[in-house]
Amino acid sequence: xxxxxxxxxxxxxxxxxxxxxxxxxxxxxxxxxxxxxxxxxxxxxxxxxxxxxxxxxxxxxxxxxxxxxxxxxxxxxxxxxxxxxxxxxxxxxxxxxxxxxxxxxxxxxxxxxxxxxxxxxxxxxxxxxxxxxxxxxxxxxxxxxxxxxxxxxxxxxxxxxxxxxxxxxxxxxxxxxxxxxxxxxxxxxxxxxxxxxxxxxxxxxxxxxxxxxxxxxxxxxxxxxxxxxxxxxxxxxxxxxxxxxxxxxxxxxxxxxxxxxxxxxxxxxxxxxxxxxxxxxxxxxxxxxxxxxxxxxxxxxxxxxxxxxxxxxxxxxxxxxxxxxxxxxxxxxxxxxxxxxxxxxxxxxxxxxxxxxxxxxxxxxxxxxxxxxxxxxxxxxxxxxxxxxxxxxxxxxxxxxxxxxxxxxxxx
Numbered sequence: 001x002x003x004x005x006x007x008x009x010x011x012x013x014x015x016x017x018x019x020x021x022x023x024x025x026x027x028x029x030x031x032x033x034x035x036x037x038x039x040x041x042x043x044x045x046x047x048x049x050x051x052x053x054x055x056x057x058x059x060x061x062x063x064x065x066x067x068x069x070x071x072x073x074x075x076x077x078x079x080x081x082x083x084x085x086x087x088x089x090x091x092x093x094x095x096x097x098x099x100x101x102x103x104x105x106x107x108x109x110x111x112x113x114x115x116x117x118x119x120x121x122x123x124x125x126x127x128x129x130x131x132x133x134x135x136x137x138x139x140x141x142x143x144x145x146x147x148x149x150x151x152x153x154x155x156x157x158x159x160x161x162x163x164x165x166x167x168x169x170x171x172x173x174x175x176x177x178x179x180x181x182x183x184x185x186x187x188x189x190x191x192x193x194x195x196x197x198x199x200x201x202x203x204x205x206x207x208x209x210x211x212x213x214x215x216x217x218x219x220x221x222x223x224x225x226x227x228x229x230x231x232x233x234x235x236x237x238x239x240x241x242x243x244x245x246x247x248x249x250x251x252x253x254x255x256x257x258x259x260x261x262x263x264x265x266x267x268x269x270x271x272x273x274x275x276x277x278x279x280x281x282x283x284x285x286x287x288x289x290x291x292x293x294x295x296x297x298x299x300x301x302x303x304x305x306x307x308x309x310x311x312x313x314x315x316x317x318x319x320x321x322x323x324x325x326x327x328x329x330x331x332x333x334x335x336x337x338x339x340x341x342x343x344x345x346x347x348x349x350x351x352x353x354x355x356x357x358x359x360x361x362x363x364x365x366x367x368x369x370x371x372x373x374x375x376x377x378x379x380x381x382x383x384x385x386x387x388x389x390x391x392x393x394x395x396x397x398x399x400x401x402x403x404x405x406x407x408x409x410x411x412x
Contacts, residue, residue, distance in 0.1 A: 010038025051303030160213025248397030
């Protein structure tokens, strides 16, 4: 166990850009250790694979952070967009979690996800057409022009958001997600207000004119199963989780492939390896370095540490997914790696409901991009790439990804 003077999060840009050595050093000291977060709160950091899987499933560790902190006498800031949007699956325990997940899962049945593939492919091709229009030797930003808009447009399809509204909503979310701590700037407040107003109107519209989309599914369950707060909270959570994480996976994945040309060549020789490659990219590039916060409800032992009740627990998925006790040569990127389950999408009852959709989006995104531009290359120095997302805890995505696509090999 480390002393609480040790800080976790709020790292320098060098650690945010490449946190894995930092995580490995910490994991080697102890798989579960106490530290102080950048906001001043103490927390137990879970770094080992076995301890992570236990922490993600143990009923003595709660997801209802708000209730636990208030019960402990802490003053809890609601933040943006406010309490009306805070009652979703990531913030509750059974039986509420079980009920919400059962209802939302109706939109994630395999047949519905599979039916989205043509739309995802069409979106990918349209975005690549726009990038191609700049010319084969032009520098384009693959984050702004491809990795970010693709999953946002897909979540728009899933939720039934009209195409004409998606760019405006996307812009609001981009502004809101750049604010992480302290007093929110005016732009973040305005973006939050826009999101709140839009999602309320969307729910009202679907009440009057339901369709074959997730919002309509949730509204149909409102009378006897869901409150309006739970509907709005679930929609907000699904938009955030449904696009930012996948965008980071696509951007991070392109960099990993360019960093490992031998692996890229092996993949180009057989794009049928993409499902396995996507799993390896999730493990290796850590688009979600940490799971969202949890809190102990009673004393417990975890990874050799004795944790009191009412203590925050933060599972470092990135460290667990490079634990040498679980993965051979864990710091090696290998798309042919023997399949070993990683915890990139979590584990247990809170395992990411959208994991099949994220895998499908990533597979189609890489297939379309590499099939058309197998010789794409970075437009600048590799060391100039920068990863953002505030304190570097929950998300890890590129600020931008300037590349030269090269001649298009699109089939006529």
